[in-house]
């Protein structure tokens with residue numbers, strides 16, 4: 438056994454101690470900031486603390502097993518590390534050096550056995566270099582000064598050629614894209630995020646990540662018992678108990694108005710609104726309020742919710758709206774003469790794609806209209822993700838593609854990024870996949886005219902007004 442190798446590196450950043458500790462102490466984030474790490478996985482449930490364990494796969498081809506043995510919030514964490522090459526004891530210390538500035542000190546003592554002891558004896562500087570580059574990565578992550586991604590001609594061309602664009606919907610597309618991503622160390626503590634459809638699939642994965650980042654969450658759900666179960670599991674997994682439930686069937690416009698009345702009555706600024714709830718309906722269905730269900734759930738519901746919550750978004754000062762659309766919208770144009778698919782042979786997929794197309798148009802309109810309120814409005818699509826919704830609504834598609842589907846977390850990643858990343862607050866009116874802006878049209882026949890766009894907006898506005906006043910009349914007897 439050779440002498441232990443000791444690393445002792447410090448960085449200082451202009452970030453509050455609490456934010457720095459929250460980011461670094463969730464040790465799976467190491468994959469975002471240490472360039473030597475290929476991936477990191479938390480092996481234990483619950484928020485980080487004594488007993489938390491992590492598996493870290495290194496790009497050099499070996500794995501490390503970390504166990505947290507001491508955890509003092511805002512002060513330090515100690516970890517024991519095991520691998521086939523070495524064992525180590527690591528400590529990360531945190532100290533406020535001035536108001537809003539924090540020092541992070543990393544001390545590690547490595548013990549190498551066998552052949553490796555000779556190698557480390559020969560190359561102490563190599564170890565030093567690895568430690569320094571990890572700390573430089575952490576510094577960049579915490580300084581958080583990344584540029585927002587801009588539309589690229591290469592992506593636009595790939596999308597237009599269809600096949601080179603469509604493979605990106607798969608989990609392979611996700612894995613290729615993520616190699617370019619920057620860390621997200623922004624804190625969501627104190628930020629109010631409302632998400633629809635968080636009881637399953639992509640919305641649930643998104644809520645879990647946002648809860649772990651400390652957001653104050655409002656989950657809008659139609660099934661009270663299911664949502665309460667979700668809130669319990671999120672609290673258990675993340676330690677975040679600041680999660681509220683709002684009951685609302687998003688396909689019932691009366692319920693959406695009632696939800697808006699409650700939220701406006703509470704008058705709490707809204708930092709992030711995520712319109713995620715969705716489903717695909719076959720055969721054609723009509724709600725008891727008389728609306729075709731795809732239109733009601735995917736378009737009218739989010740339209741009324743977003744329009745009416747504008748005062749709460751404006752009050753936040755730098756709010757973000759994220760509309761979850763679908764790659765399926767590339768195939769369709771809006772049909773302003775037939776928004777509810779009353780003509781022709783109904784197809785659930787077409788109705789779904791038309792509504793998702795309209796949601797992207799709304800995104801562009803709101804982004805322009807609300808620019809002066811500091812509200813960033815973006816649409817995204819999650820690619821193809823393995824969720825309960827896809828399994829039940831598209832069994833044939835699921836059977837064919839199951840090997841290449843992403844996980845719900847991978848599908849949710851861009852929503853979380855749009856909600857949290859500092860640089861994502863600088864862009865508005867774009868359509869995203871895997872943190873990259875994509876064109877909204879790849880086929881010429883899907884483009885709407887100015888008149889069609891105006892007609893869509895007029896029809897939705899008229900429905901908002903008529904359903905609201907109808908409700909008020911009904912409520913007043």
Ligand SMILES: NC(=O)c1ccc[n+]([C@@H]2O[C@H](COP(=O)([O-])OP(=O)(O)OC[C@H]3O[C@@H](n4cnc5c(N)ncnc54)[C@H](OP(=O)(O)O)[C@@H]3O)[C@@H](O)[C@H]2O)c1
Pocket residue numbers: 633634635636637638639640657658659660663685686687688689712713714715716734761762763764818819820821822823824825826827848
């Ligand atoms: N998965 C994909 O590959 C994919 C691809 C493109 C776009 N998307 C979009 O991603 C979003 C999430 O889909 P997902 O795949 O995660 O589906 P999912 O697993 O079926 O989850 C859908 C969520 O929406 C909720 N929801 C459905 N109808 C609702 C209603 N009337 N009122 C309130 N909530 C309602 C569901 O609540 P319950 O739990 O009560 O059912 C659930 O929480 C949808 O907008 C979908 O169109 C998904």
